[in-house]
Amino acid sequence: MIKLDFEHRQAGHCESGVTSNLLNYHGFKISEPMVFGIGAGLFFSYLPFLKMQHAPITSFRVWPGKIFERVTKELDIKKEIHHFRNPKDSMDMLDKILMKGLPVGLQVGTFHLTFFPPEYRMHYNMHNMVVYGKENDHYFVSDTLMEFPVTISYPDLMKVRFAKGTFAPKGMMYFPMYVPAQVDLKPLIIKGIRETANNMVGIPFPIIGVRGIRYLAGRMRNWQKRFGDEKASYYLGQVLRMEEEVGTAGAGFRFIYGAFLHEAAEILQQDWINEISIEMGENANKWREFSYLGSRNCKKRAKPEQSYDFLADILLECADREEKIFRKLIKIK
């Protein structure tokens, strides 16, 4: 029996929440938005050729695993990341690390996750959580989505760690070994903001960043004509689910990023960033408005209440706002 003194803190986004909680355990106080910002988590891409649950994927964040990777690299943290072929080996390794007194981050699939809210149990393999103890055959788990710490049994944990499908976790586990006590965050924040701004406005590819939002808006206008009411509403629902559902803390991470900019302004002591954080907050509210109005079309599928042109116009406005924000941010010094 081992139970580490791990503080469970709920978070909006699983990966940055897990990273922040792990660093917090090692005595490095860092908030979730700060991790998200330094890890350059904000992104946008619309991938009409890749489908999940029979509808195209819209992504509001960077590749899974990138945030932890970037943050630990930038902060100069000693860490280990392991993948496994054999489930038994992976569990033995997990026990060994726990015995050493280190909490472990795991990538898991959500479909067989027993404590997860039933409405989110889909074949989604990019969820992250922390295991911080073991008693007999049960593990103590801190999942940032859940309000309270939970437990999971040995066979169930093995199953979710070896879920199959796209982005299969392959038993991936990661944990920081050594965390420096004091780090100057200023250059890291600047680097993170620059990276995000470049991702959003600097990549000349039509489905990524601000261009991606405009591309999605253009596609959206044709959905009704091309696919009919039912399917158009389902496609819209998919965009909204990716934007609002599990692990975005609302408005496709725009709120978290705004909170990060607000924190960054204080650390960098540059007031103009605080003004931009307010713009970001307003932009996030615009995204919320989009999802609120869009959800009406999902309720009455056969008879859309809002025209798709109108929703596309909101998206274009969001794109314009974000372009303005990131054109300013890319010049940060």
Place this chain on the structure above:
Amino acid sequence: MENPIQGQEEINLPKDEREKKDGQEKNLVYTYNRELFYSFDKEKGFTKKVDYQYTANQAIIKQGWDAAEERLNDVKRQVIAGKRSPIAYFMEKKLMDIPILASYMNQQKWKIKWHLTNAGFNRMKRATLERYAEIFEISPEELKKPSFFT
């Protein structure tokens, strides 16, 4: 500050609809877990709160599950009509598609497709059938003769 776009909602909704909405809020569909949400307000700045998903978002989530149920019923009809094998039904029930099922089975996609037809299903080895049953978390007998046939 309850809802980040509450002000917006009040502009958009006529009064009687607003009251109806308040009533709906009390019987939310998904109340298993409360999540953390960030919100923004010009005066208060960025705030955090723990709550159930907003009503509007619950409708979006419900749409996804309704669509899944509809697909399942479609497949069920096809299976009863003898056009596809019971594996198609249980695959849909577990929200899988062919690539996911293929990776769970550790087999090629064309082989899964073959097992989705009745001809392929009937000629399947017993061991393969048991493997499928294990993945779908049912007994091999149930997979051979699903209960909705009777």
